[in-house]
Amino acid sequence: MPMTCSLPAPRLLDPASVPSLRWGVIGTGIAAKFVRGIAARTQQKVVAVAARDAEKTRDFAAEHAIPTVHPDVDALLEDDDVDVVYIATPHPLHREQALAAIAAGKHVLIEKPIAMSAGEAREILDAGRAAGVLVTEAMWTRYLPQADVIRQVLDAGALGDVSLVRADFGFVMPMDPEHRLWSPELGGGAMLDAGVYPVSFASSVIGRPSAISAIGAVAGTGVDAAANILVDTEGGAQAVLSTSLLASLPVEASIHGSAGRLEVASPFFGPTGLRLVLGSIGGDEIATWTDGTGGELHDGLGYQATAFAQFVGEGLVESPVHPHEEIVSVMATIDEVRRQIAAGA
Template sequence: MAEAVRWGIIGTGKIARAFANALKEVPGAVLAGVASRSQDKAEAFGAEFGAGASYGSYEALVQANDVDLVYVGTPHPQHAENALMALRAGKGVLCEKPFTMNLREAEQVATLARSKRLFLMEAMWTRYLPAYLEVKRILASGEIGTARQIVADFGFAAAFGPEHRVFNPELGGGALLDLGIYPLSVAAGLLGPVSEIRAQAVMGPTGVDVQTGFTLKHAGGGMSVCSCSFLARSPAELTVAGELGQVRMNTMFHRATSVTVKLADGSERTIETPYLGNGYVHEIVEAQRCWREGLLESPAMPVGETLALMGVMDEIRRQIGLTYEADRPR
């Protein structure tokens, strides 16, 4: 069996719990430690998931000798600070999306990782799912012709109070960073780099976007039309169309278990694409593969692409008038 990879988790919220659950199903993965700003929360989380150690500070975890890779699962505005802390301690990092609050922060993290020659990867878990990989295979085969257009949406009715994370600007709230990044990342992964951007939004009472739509031109000549919403429960499907037909990642595209191909000749077929566990298993397997092979980033989600997409979101936010504390000049 391959050498075990010893994970440390920073954060004990919902996303960290999903990650810890997935770790249990990954061969060769060990939860060496978990950290919270509260010792009690860290110990409760650690006991539930069988962590080797529980720390009452993030600093203590990143300094631990028995941690190889650190998963950053804290609120959005803390991502850059926590990733930099782990990298300075010599640890590889898997950082939850959105990678950081803006491109400036993302470049700081990437520069440090490269200078120290440490592994760095954005935890865009949908880019490793079987459904996404099957769509890439279908596009490469030419079955639907050249991919020309993507239509993708992700929305739900967020019945939370204004203090909730998704509406709170101090916690990086807003539909774009929370939901819009999913269709954006998949569209760019399938159609290539973004060359032009047009965006509109509905802003909520707390000052963050509650519904955003953006149209993208891609360097390869294709276009994508994407939307995200905290106001409407949308189909959450993604369809790629070419001159010979279309392929759809069935509801919900970010956790699709099948894809359907429809061709101009009237034929149709559905391919089952089940994923392992809660879906996070696939990104963990990839991160471990890269770490064991001494890679500094994942070929499936290279750091350069993460930086490019942060730049796209910066421009979308500029067009819709959405700023955060992290955007203030330093």
């Protein structure tokens, strides 16, 4: 990257250059966006689906031209025409379904958060490695074009010594004890649903925390309703992160260093744009980059499917841009934040 204030082009992976895998989908919620993203941006094929509600599953398959509807998860896992299983069910089901898919010899992509705790995440990822299959969390942000631009900026040292990361993701969710976001039994709470994004973003920049401090709010149902987090690292860099089900947050992220800052436009977890600011106050140099691929926001989910297929083709059992140890570390951070908020309630 040149010394002048500029942003590099993303290094995009050609969807035609990777194996066209056959995907089986478990669940029909966020899975609709994933299946659309595959159709819009990849040469991957969704060939089967299974979910709890038989009628909804048939309608889902018809809407997305999925040829096979299985009566249950076990039948999908026994399908020899399925290479990869995409798990898009509520968080508390991830561990059992992932372990079953691994035991069936399938590669597995698991919606975030990968599990309900760091311990469960470790169990899933270790099982995948032992079985020789690729298993990872569907943190799609890592595979977006802008994520590659960010990596190039950091690798070039354009920001100087990075000392601070800021990120937030929050929205107003009306209280309904029956809704999954407010239900402990369904893995509710701000941290598991939205907070995983800012925590994972900070981790991708400054690495594993050495200390975590959190304050927040607990809902009447017992789940965390909001969290404000300060992260320290051994290298001295810090992160200030927020998530909420009570307040509408900007959903922005930024990386700050001794030579400048890099801002990620809202919503930072999806394909948006970047603003690089170098220099001191009054003498700033500014460069911008905008994702111009068009389509719907979640069409960007296709990038991770293409990357996943590349990794399978290379015989990898973990994602190079989202390693197993980091997935576990992010879950450990979420565990600790939830513990501190519950203890302070």
